[in-house]
Amino acid sequence: MSNSPLAIFFAARLALASSISSRTAIAAAQDADADLAQQLSNPVASLISVPFQYNWNQGYGDQDGTQNLINIQPVIPFSISDDWNLISRTILPVIWQNDVLPDSSQAGIGDITQSLFFSPKEPWNGIIWGVGPVFYLPTGTDDLSAGKWGAGPTAVVLTQKNGWTVGALANHIWSFAGKDDKADISSTFLQPFLSYTTPD
Secondary structure, X not given: OOOOHHHHHHHHHHHHHHHHHHHHHHHHHHHHHHHHHHHXXXXXXXXXXXXXXXXXXXXXXXXXXXXXXXEEOOEEEEEOOOOEEEXXXXXXXXXXXXXXXXXXXXXXXXXXXXXXXXEEOOOEOOEEEEEEEEEEEOOOOHHHOOOEEEEEXXXXXXXXXXXXXXXXXXXXXXXXXXXXXXXXXXXXXXXXXXXXXXXX
């Protein structure tokens, strides 16, 4: 094996090139991970995702009932033009509750909330937004359904900068059909959100 200065020089250059290539690949992977995390924080990103949200509620009714709720929330984007996306956001609740209704427990599927956001592909002055209709579908099982069909407007607005995502999602639903023995719906939903994506 040669130990000449020329051989040592080429070996050093090869090691340096390998090191730079490795660091570049790692940096690119980290940037890709950070970009993906930012997109996952955006409810109207052009990215298929299926987030799950767990909620624990207590103090319902006269018997201080409890409720465990998992929202399955698939988000599916569709490109409808060069400038616009249509974002489908479905909320399917899976519910376990005890003593919410007196001396009883229930488990099953709740009513589906279906939102459709028309959202520009490019932010406007750093603001990402979407507007559209929201629909309420009486898909719940047994005593877990409001028994009404509903609809209304929905909107989302957010901004992303330096790893931070800040925004809010809102809708209002009015019932327009359904079972006569069920109460009418006029419900406002407002969800502010704040998240931070670490650099590494």
